[in-house]
Amino acid sequence: MLPSPENILRAELPNGIIVLAHENPNCQSVNVNGYLQAGALSEPDEKLGLADFTASMLMRGTQQRNFQQIYDELESVGASFAFGSSTHTTAFGGKALAEDLGVLLNILADALRFPIFPVEQVERKRGQLLTHLAIRAQDTGSLAAMAFDKIVYADHPYSRPADGYPETVNAITRNDLAAFQRIHYGPRGMVISVVGALQPDRMVEMVQSELGGWQNPEQPLPISLLSFKPLTQTTTQRVSIPGKSQVDLLMGAAGPERRHPDYLAVSLGNHILGQFGMSGRIGEIVREQEGLAYYAFSSLSGGVGPGPWYIGAGVAPENVERVIELIQNEVVRFTTEAVSDEELEDTVSYFTGVLPLSMETNEGMASAILNMERYQLGLDFYLRYTDILQAVTPEKILAAVPHFLQPDRMGIAMAGTLEA
Amino acid sequence: MDNNAVFDTMLPNGLQIRLKEIHTIPMISHWVWYRVGSRDEPTGHTGISHWVEHMQFKGTPQFPAGTLDTIIARAGGLWNALTFQDWTTYYEVMPADQIDLALYLEADRMLNALYDPEEVEAERTVVISEREGEENEPTFRLAEELGAAAFRVHPYHHEIIGDMADILTIQRDDLYRHYRSYYTPQNAIISIAGDFDSETVLARLQALYADIPAGEEPSRLVRPEPPQCGERRIHLTGPGETTYIQTAYHVPAASHPDFLALMALDSLLSGPSSLNMFGGGGVSNKTSRLYRALVEKEIAINTYGTLLATIDPYLYGIAFTLHPDHKADEAIAVLDDELKRLQDSPPKPDELARALKQSKALFAYGSETITNQAFWLGFAEMFDNYDWFIHYLDKLEAVTPADVQRVAQTYLTPGNRTLGIYLPE
Numbered sequence: 001m002l003p004s005p006e007n008i009l010r011a012e013l014p015n016g017i018i019v020l021a022h023e024n025p026n027c028q029s030v031n032v033n034g035y036l037q038a039g040a041l042s043e044p045d046e047k048l049g050l051a052d053f054t055a056s057m058l059m060r061g062t063q064q065r066n067f068q069q070i071y072d073e074l075e076s077v078g079a080s081f082a083f084g085s086s087t088h089t090t091a092f093g094g095k096a097l098a099e100d101l102g103v104l105l106n107i108l109a110d111a112l113r114f115p116i117f118p119v120e121q122v123e124r125k126r127g128q129l130l131t132h133l134a135i136r137a138q139d140t141g142s143l144a145a146m147a148f149d150k151i152v153y154a155d156h157p158y159s160r161p162a163d164g165y166p167e168t169v170n171a172i173t174r175n176d177l178a179a180f181q182r183i184h185y186g187p188r189g190m191v192i193s194v195v196g197a198l199q200p201d202r203m204v205e206m207v208q209s210e211l212g213g214w215q216n217p218e219q220p221l222p223i224s225l226l227s228f229k230p231l232t233q234t235t236t237q238r239v240s241i242p243g244k245s246q247v248d249l250l251m252g253a254a255g256p257e258r259r260h261p262d263y264l265a266v267s268l269g270n271h272i273l274g275q276f277g278m279s280g281r282i283g284e285i286v287r288e289q290e291g292l293a294y295y296a297f298s299s300l301s302g303g304v305g306p307g308p309w310y311i312g313a314g315v316a317p318e319n320v321e322r323v324i325e326l327i328q329n330e331v332v333r334f335t336t337e338a339v340s341d342e343e344l345e346d347t348v349s350y351f352t353g354v355l356p357l358s359m360e361t362n363e364g365m366a367s368a369i370l371n372m373e374r375y376q377l378g379l380d381f382y383l384r385y386t387d388i389l390q391a392v393t394p395e396k397i398l399a400a401v402p403h404f405l406q407p408d409r410m411g412i413a414m415a416g417t418l419e420a
Numbered sequence: 421m422d423n424n425a426v427f428d429t430m431l432p433n434g435l436q437i438r439l440k441e442i443h444t445i446p447m448i449s450h451w452v453w454y455r456v457g458s459r460d461e462p463t464g465h466t467g468i469s470h471w472v473e474h475m476q477f478k479g480t481p482q483f484p485a486g487t488l489d490t491i492i493a494r495a496g497g498l499w500n501a502l503t504f505q506d507w508t509t510y511y512e513v514m515p516a517d518q519i520d521l522a523l524y525l526e527a528d529r530m531l532n533a534l535y536d537p538e539e540v541e542a543e544r545t546v547v548i549s550e551r552e553g554e555e556n557e558p559t560f561r562l563a564e565e566l567g568a569a570a571f572r573v574h575p576y577h578h579e580i581i582g583d584m585a586d587i588l589t590i591q592r593d594d595l596y597r598h599y600r601s602y603y604t605p606q607n608a609i610i611s612i613a614g615d616f617d618s619e620t621v622l623a624r625l626q627a628l629y630a631d632i633p634a635g636e637e638p639s640r641l642v643r644p645e646p647p648q649c650g651e652r653r654i655h656l657t658g659p660g661e662t663t664y665i666q667t668a669y670h671v672p673a674a675s676h677p678d679f680l681a682l683m684a685l686d687s688l689l690s691g692p693s694s695l696n697m698f699g700g701g702g703v704s705n706k707t708s709r710l711y712r713a714l715v716e717k718e719i720a721i722n723t724y725g726t727l728l729a730t731i732d733p734y735l736y737g738i739a740f741t742l743h744p745d746h747k748a749d750e751a752i753a754v755l756d757d758e759l760k761r762l763q764d765s766p767p768k769p770d771e772l773a774r775a776l777k778q779s780k781a782l783f784a785y786g787s788e789t790i791t792n793q794a795f796w797l798g799f800a801e802m803f804d805n806y807d808w809f810i811h812y813l814d815k816l817e818a819v820t821p822a823d824v825q826r827v828a829q830t831y832l833t834p835g836n837r838t839l840g841i842y843l844p845e
Contacts, residue, residue, distance in 0.1 A: 071706040291542035353518075
C-alpha cells in the first residue's frame, strides 16, 4: 500500500503541530517519528554541538522523572525512544507495542517540554560526547566528510560539524542547554508521524492530549540559509592520521536541495552514476573492472538546503591517485554526455519497483510520509511518482547536472595514513 | 493456510525447502543457505568461504558478470549475501511477480558459477580492500586478536574475512574446489516467505533443482576447543586517545539447554537483544546492570553484550569503551563485581519477567518483516532447527532465576575468560 491522502490522516493542532497518522494493520507495533525546527544552524561558532548536546539531554531528567525512571518505563515494555539533532532540525523516533503508544507520547512530551538538565547528567553526557569526538578524530570516514564540508561549504554554516569540536563542547554550559531548549523548542513547525496498529483518529487524539497544550511565545522564526559560493576550481584537502590501512576518499560538490525543480532529474542521474546495481558506473569501473576498492559509490543528500553530492571510495594509500583519475574521468563523461535511454529506463524501473518494498515497515512508511510533509511534495506524491519519473529524459539530466557538478570544480577530501 | 504454517519438504537430492506464505504486501524474500563458513576453513585457506561468496556474483555462462545486477535492479529487487562462521546465505527481496527470477538465478549459480581467473584476481584486491577497511577500526583489530586467543584449536579462531596471508595466496582452483564441495543440494536449504502460492513455487523448485546431483557429504574440520584453564590477556596498542575493552567467555552452542538461560543473563547484564538481523529494531540498555555500574558511574561510556547462535560452542562477549578518566583495571574490577553479584544471588523474579517482556516485544517487531521471517526459516536450521525459533519464547519463559545464577557460576569465571585491551599509544 502506498501512502496517499486516502490513508493518511493529517491534522494541524491549534498550536501548529502537524500530525500525520497512518494505520498499518499488518503489525503489532507503533512507530512515532518527527522533528522540530531547532538545529545546529542556531548555534554560535564557539558553542558548536549545542543543539546536539541539548537533544541528547532531553531524556536525562525531567520535572517528573529522572534518567533511570524514563528508561525504566521504556525498556520495561520493550520500547525505545531517542532524540538527535542535525543542521536544520531536532528529530525524534521510537517504537513500542501498539498498546504502549501512550508511553512513547508521554515521554516525548515530557522530554520536549519539561527537561531539567541535571548538572551531574550534563557532565556525564559531556564525557560521552568528548569520547565520541576522540573516536571521530581516528575515524577516516568522519574526517574525510568533515574536510569535504570545509572545502565545499567554505564560509557557509554547512561547513560546521553538528557534533562540534572538543573545545566547543567544553564551552557549553548547563544554562546554554536550558536556554537553547527554552527558546528554540516549540510547537510551530513541529511534525509528528504515527504509524502502526491503531486507528488514525485515535493516534491524533493521543498526540493532541499530550502536546496540544504546548506553547512557546519566544520561538523564533526558522533561520533562512545564507547563499553559498560554489567552488571555482578543484580544491583538495588531505588529512593524515597514523596507523590506518585504508584511505577514505570523497569527491564532489553541493547538490540541489530537495525542492529544487531539477532534484529528481539529478537524483536519477546520481543513481546511474554511483548506485544502480553494484554501485552504478563508479562501482563498475573502480570495483568491478579495476578491483581497487570494496566500496565505491555516489551519494546525493537533497535536504532543506543544498546538501552534499559526492562520490566516495575506500582505497589503499598507493591507489588513491589512480582512483581519483578514474572518478574524474567518469564525472567528465557524466557531465558532458547524456546517459543512455536504457540506463534511464532501468533506473526508473528500479525506483518504481522497489517502492512497495521500502514501505513494508512502519519505519519506511514514516520516512516517506515525513518527507512528503517536510518538502511539501503533497500527500499524493507517491501516486504521481511514476508519472513524474517518466517525464525525466536523458537530456533533462544532462541539462541539470552541470549546474551542480563539474569535473574541474570539485572538492576532493581524503583521510588516512598518507605520505607527506 | 494459517498465519504461521510453514511448508517443509526435502527433494530426493537432499535439498531442504521451507516456505511460508504471507500475503500482506506483494513482495517475496528468497534465501538459499549453505552449511559452510569460516568454521570449515583450515589454516592457509582462511577467508575462502567469504571470497567464494564474492565469486558467486561473478557470473555463470548464462548470466555473465554484472548482468544480474542490472536485471534485478530493473525488476525493482535487491540482492546480497552474507558469510558467517557456520553458514553462507544468498538472498533476493523482490516484488512478488518477479519471484521466478530469484528462483532461477539461485538454481543456476548453485552449479554453474564460472570462477574466471581474471575475475578471481580482480576480486582478490577487492577482498584485500574490504579487510583493510575493517583494519581501520580499532575494535576490529581487538576482536580479531581476542578470537585468536580464545580459540587455539577450533577454526572459530580466525575472522570470517580471513588472514591477509591467505587472501594473498589462495588460488582460483582452491576457490572453485571449495565451491563445488559445499554448494550442493544436500548441503543447502531454500527458505522463502511472502506473497506466493506454495504449490506453484514447489513445482518450480522441483523443476529447477531435481537434476542437480546431491553431491558428496562435505568434509568437516572437527577440532573441538579444549577447555580453557586460566585467563588469557591481550594487550593491543594503537593510535588515538580511547581505550577499548573486550572480554569473551566460552559458552555452549545454541542447541544446548543453557543457551536460553545465557540469553536471559545477557538481557539482565547488558540489555535486551534479539538475534534478528533483518528488521525490528532494538531496545536501549540503560537500565541494564552493567550500564548502571559502568556508564552511570562514568567508568565507561558504553557497554554491550554479544551472544551468537552457533553450531559449536562459541563466545559470550562483553565490551565497553573506557571513560578517559579511568583505567582499564578499574572497569574490569567493576565487571567482576557485577558478575560476582549474579553468581552469589539469583536475580529477582520480576527482573526476569521484565527481560521476557522485552524479548516478546523484540520478537513481535522482528516478525513484522517478511524478510526477517524468511531469514529465520533458514537461519534456525543453520545452528539447530526451526523448532528452536518456534519454541524460543516458551523456552525463555521457562528460565528460572536459579538457572541464570547457575550459568553465571558455570561460564562467567575468570579462568574461562579471554580479555583484550586496546590501549592508545
